[in-house]
Amino acid sequence: MPQTTESRQRITQLQDALRKSGLQAVVLEPGPAMVYLTGVRWGKSERTFAVVVPAKGEPTWVLPGFEEMRARELIHAGDDIRVWQEDESPYERIVAALHDRGIASGRVAIDDAARFFVFDGIRKLAPHLDYVSATPVLKATGISSQ
Secondary structure, rough: OOOOOOHHHHHHHHHHHHHHOOEEEEEEOOOOOHHHHHOHHHHHOOOEEEEEEEEEOEEEEEEEHHHHHHHHHHOOOEEEEEEEOOOOHHHHHHHHHHHHHHOOEEEEEEEEOHHHHHHHHHHHHOOOOEEEEOHHHHHHHHOOOO
16 A cells, blocks of 8 residues: 655655664554554553564565455555454564564664563564664654654
8 A cells, every 4th residue: 555655755764763773663552653654553451463664675564364464454554564463462563574574683673662562572582683772763853653
């Protein structure tokens, strides 16, 4: 699905800030930063819905399979959409998205709006990455995660 000019500009601005900060990517859960960057407004539930924005390349969306149709109607920033089923791990999809973007080491920012169980699920599968708060890089681009 085509991106809006505004979301493309905002993602590019974030990617520039990521590179300047020495970060490889940022992982966002639903919240103000996701809305600001992509226009996607999504409620949090026990089922992980996230977007991985790498410092280089297109965003990757990770979402529950039963929400795919609804999500595709809302997602206009990037077309890499990875669904997970009830018997699968969304964190495997997030880590695979990082790996597929060449992120095997370095620092990855986690949105402060992300819940601990999401962060913990990612960290357990990719303990070699250095995880930091996304707040400084989001603030540098005018985004608030709160």
